Amino acid sequence: MNLKTLSLGFVLASFMLSGCSSITMLRTKEMRAVGDDVIAKNDSAYKALSAENAALRAELDSVKAQLDASAVAQKRLQAEVTVLSNRMSEETVRRDTRQEEIIYRLDLLLGKSDKILAKKVVVNNGVASAVMEPDANAEKMVEAETMFNAAHSDYHRGEYKLAYNGFKQVYELVKKGEMAEGALYWMSLCLMEANQPAKAKTLLTNLVDSNPNGMKACAGMYKLASIYGNECNLDRKKQYLQMILSNNTCASTPELEQAAISLQEMLDFKSSDGRSATEICREQMR
Known part of the structure; x- marks a missing residue:
């Protein structure tokens, strides 16, 4: 192989390498x-x-x-x-209480209108004349009514101890009758407000037992049902609700409807886990 051939091969190889390098650069770009x-x-x-x-x-x-x-x-x-809702409920209670008071006072006024003065016949020179003299019992009733109204006002002002003492004085003054019943009933409410349900229960029980057909008997029985319900003594609660429903005196009172609703709720009660209403009540009290 001569020098000319080698030179030609070297040139060709250089050209090829240069071409490949250019192609690689282009592809890289x-x-x-x-x-x-x-x-x-x-x-x-x-x-x-x-x-x-x-x-x-x-x-x-x-x-x-x-x-x-x-x-x-x-x-x-x-x-x-x-x-x-609470305000409406409180206002309803105040209205009902005020209505009860007005009715009660009207009954007293009508009942004592012929007792304020009693007739005393005096014979003078053979002529009979009627002389009016004060009736001591009527004066006592007037005094009792004044004390009752004052105690009632004390109750609505939240002065429950003062109201209790006032109603107690009324009861000790008259001893029996509608005003005495009313005094006992309001004394029990004062005790409930003072968180003394046991004493309130005693007064209400005496009130209901002594006069089951009295003016405050139905309200007293419903209050007793509520107290026993709060104590989870549902049997006694049911007993008093049934007493209201079976008492003819309660036929025209709001307690009749309330008792019917409460008793129906007790009868319809069913727990999802098989527990009794008493068990659930006691658990909620813990």
């Missing part, structure tokens, strides 16, 4: 360009997804804030409804 384009597209997609995610998060936060505000508003509404 193309790959880099493709990679940069993919990265740019990925960056654009990521930014778009991030923006969309941020918008969704903001919307979720807004919805959550609205739900929280709605829950707060609902709680406030429930609280306002409860307050209004």
